Amino acid sequence: MSNDSTLNQVSVLIVGAGPAGLSAAITLKKADPNVEVVVVDKAAGPGNHNLSGAVLEPGALHKLLDSAVPDWQESDQAKKVLVSKVEKDEVLFLPGKNLSFNIISMIKMAAKMKLGFGQMVHHGDYICSIAQLTSWLSDIAKGMGVEVVHGFAVEDIHYDAATGKATGVKLIDQGLDKHGEKQCNYVAGETIEADIIVIAEGCDGLLAEKFIDKAGLKRQAKQLYSVGVKEMIRVSDEQYAKFGDGHVVHAMGYPIWTPVIGPGMFGGGIMYAMGENRIAVGMIVGLDWHPCDFNPQDALTQFKGHAFVKQFIEGGEVIEAGAKMIPEGGFYAIPRDPATNAVGKSNVLLLGDSAGFVNMCKIKGLHNAIESGIAAGNAICQTLNNTSGTAEQYTTLLTEAGVFAEMETAKNFRQTVAKFGPLQGMPLSVLGKWLPQFDIESDWQELTTARYRLKPSVKFDKDTFTAVAATEHREEEPCHLIIQDETICVEKCLSKFGAPCITFCPAGVYEKIQDQPKAANPSNCLHCKTCQRKCPFDNIRWTVPEGAGGPRYKTM
């Protein structure tokens, strides 16, 4: 057998084969074809852990591909992935379960006046599946000589405080049984050494948070989150024709926000035409919700039952589903090196959702993820001989690309809404960019004993939801969801809140077994990490399971 040890050393290691990481790989490889670039991802295959709406602003993608792939617009994959452009852009306000008002003209007016929420205009954007987009980018990257390896879960980063540089990452140990004992097939997690490490794991990244901690990066404001639950529904020919290709709907109000009597949650519903008689229906809810018995899937059920939505999807079949968090803290929640203000430190960069580049006024982060990948790829190429300065150069290029400027227009948006509630907060958010930065509580601290008024009578069928998400883990591996102190669940949580994790986990991972809330079904986990951010006692930690576990999204 040949010596494999050199294969555990790479020049540039990118953790996470999503849009951000792959954009970085493509840009770098284009700029310098001789650089060794390896992308590792925990999912079983390309796009398997990527979920979004998605409506994509074309700018960043064009910038990436125009330079890297000649005639990309003519390729079959481009035609397949970029389903269509938005032709009919509706923003609805739903006051109750039957009525709806189209407020797109108001949004368009806001856009003309350059008000924050005017950015909600989507006309001309691409409608696409991020899982397919990612899969395509993966093929492009591989074609250019980037190594994309799937099924490897990174557990930790080796950070040398003396030099301020990271030296590599550690993969997780595999082949342990439920009790953590070594099975006959046990293999210790390898260490991969790298000159430059790009962290592009997505929202609430395990490695990102560990690095932020170890390297002393700081956020000016806490990171805040939303969770999106989404179903891909196949509808009849008539229904789809009526809805129409190129049609996107964003809805506010019912069932998560109604005036005066509440509930007063942040977020909204979406409906996107995905071609082939498919409509993507989703519900995004800010994690700062109050009711302890709230489940975003219940809101999705009510949204699907709204007269406007129902007409298009009634009788349709849910062919795929999934859930994922969105980082919504915005500009002030971007982790930075206090010394240099860099998004990262020295030879480590934070990209995309790992950094929190979501513009909440647009409810979009995909374009910034790609933009950050382009910046990272160029910065790395420019600093290969001096990797101590990569993060700073990356941050400079991000500024030049206008990512921060765009983020600033939406700064305070989510915080304003969180602080003042949607009724006052939405209008106030217009002033958000002129307000000074202010901090609010973490999402998990917002839970109260209040009840969700619009709870559907039938329990949401989470089993089918996870089945169509095609999620799977080896069932004998140690549980990757850690309840830090089980006594808190019984003594404090159960009596007060009734263990909300059991209700809100979209995969039904948590269950009460003999009066003890437990992570009873870890193999159903969708890797959304909502539990880690919404447990009212901050008592759950999401750790990474064996590689290749988790959902297998195809068109989400």
Added chain:
Amino acid sequence: MSHYIVLVKQVPDVSQITDNAFDPETGNLIRTRLPSVINEHDAQALAFANQMRVLSGDKDTKLICLSMGPPMAEEVLRYSLARCADDVVLLTDRALGGADTVATANPLAYGVRKIVAEKFGGSSDYYIIAGMQSVDGDTAQVPAQLAEELKLPCIAYATEAEFINETFRFTRIISGGSQIVEAKKLPVVVTVAKYEFPVYPTFSRTRRANKSQVSQWTASDINAEYIGVKGSKTRVIRVFPPGKTTRKCQEITDVKELARILVEAASAEVKAQETEAEKKKHYLLPDDRPDKFDRSFEGLEKEAQDYKLLMDIFKEMGIQDLSQIDDAKKEQIVEKADGAYRVKALEDMLDGLKANTPTYSGEVWVCAEHDGTAPNSATFELLGKARDLADSLNVECGVVIAGENIQPMTKDLIAAGADKVYAIEHPLLKEFDPTAYRKAIATTIERHKPQIVLYGATPQGRVLAPMVSYRVQCGLTADCTGLAINDSSRKGQIACLFQTRPALGGNVMATICTKDSGCQMATARPGVMQALTKDYSRKGQIINEQVELTEEDVSLRIIKTEMGTGEVNFDAEVIISGGKGLQDRTNFENKIKSLMSAISGKTGAAVELGASRTAVEQGFAERIHQVGQTGTAVGPKLYVAMGISGAIQHMIGVANTEVIVAINTDPNAPIFKSADYYIIGDVNQIVPKLVQEIQAAE
């Protein structure tokens, strides 16, 4: 120093199958709609082989993976390289495509020969390890047929390997138990039934695998005998979606009524999987049909309709003899058929009408399986079917039985429908040894030339049938759920066995016919065919067969046989399953076992304990009892689910059950939508009452 050759196959990921994965017109799977993955059983075989290498402590051995498939199948070889393979070979060539199991096993065997010659230096010290079957074909035939081509012993359904005194001992599954065996000499083919410790890829190996060149051998490199469509011994006639089982979803409120349902379901005769229509339509040979133009026994509905239309046109035109039809008449017929067929097709059909002689001749046989004292129930079921087929064909129905001291069993076989019993009595046939049995059965078949031979799709039948069929050079269809005599007149095929079986994990049904063979062979699932009531007044003939066997013909040394113990018998007629609703292990065992003993006590049915995944995760039962997509798929007569919510992943695993009964406290439990009968209530209160009512039931 033993080497290893592991056979791996790329398959569509049937676990991710969706409705739109099938072409609505043809029923064919649209392969691009599903991701391609390594066959799960082969992944286990790879881990098994790797573990053997670890156990042997020998580091200088080679582990080589061999696959056959399109160029994209090199992905599964990279998968293997990333884990533990030292070298890989892909047989890929257009000429190899469209192959059945014979035309797959044959080139693979030639590939093995080439590997041994070129990479092992001709050494015979090696093992061939394969998954027990592929998840898309489910036939389990290729490894056994490969063994037969290479004249090697085959140890099927291994679950464990031990390394004792420098030799491997294998635990293998046999009907109703397990057995520890070792091969008398190497090489040997081992198929792996279940091995749950996957071998993990490493980062460095994965990178190296992605960079390495996979060696590809073409048809001319291996120069195999049977390849592609041409070398195949079977052909697929049609593919169609399986009939959807509709559940009754009836709520029961009275425990007494529930008790009655359970007893009735547990003691029901057999599952009637064949449709009534299939049973009623009793085949007649063309010469026995009242109307000589009658072609209502076509295997394809479309053909039958076309001929029906032709018959009507003949009547209208007053045609009584084919010689009356000249070119002008043909034009006329085509016109009347109104687009149903053109002249060329009509001429084919007219030629078909001339075909009246059955394509095959000889008796219809069943290969009996027994435990030394009595034939198993599958044998009697097959005999019921064979009797029916033989009557259709106007031939005799025979049974071939091999073993030691088998004479006492012959009268039961005659009573169950056999006209003739071919008894191969030999002390070396005392225990089932695939090589010795293959020789005994194949010799007898070659001597008497039956036209059909049926085997039970049991652990024994699924090894023996492929070896025998390969030896006598005829086609074999595995795991049939439907067997009927039909014609394919336009192809000149009269009175052929149309063999229908599920494929792709039960997601499609395929009808298959034998081709280029002297005999048609099939294995049939136990519990599908209907046994006849035994009639001991029936007369039959016992023919004692002499087959020369020596110790050399016995390939395996049997170390130990254990019946019933250790393994879970999911072939049981009744499975009582529990979920998390049963709260804890003690209660789980109490409730399930009391109901199990009540039902088996009352009906005598074999009863097994099952569990949902959550129940297993909570430690209520061992993993081996887990029913469902990631556990074992079962198909008993009666499945009782207590405190199980009915997640789709669980229900997929019980889809083939005859009667599903659910007990749950939650009135909205999804399981009620996929149960035949359900009762809303607490298991703790219902089960004790139910046990009483069952005992009191009539």
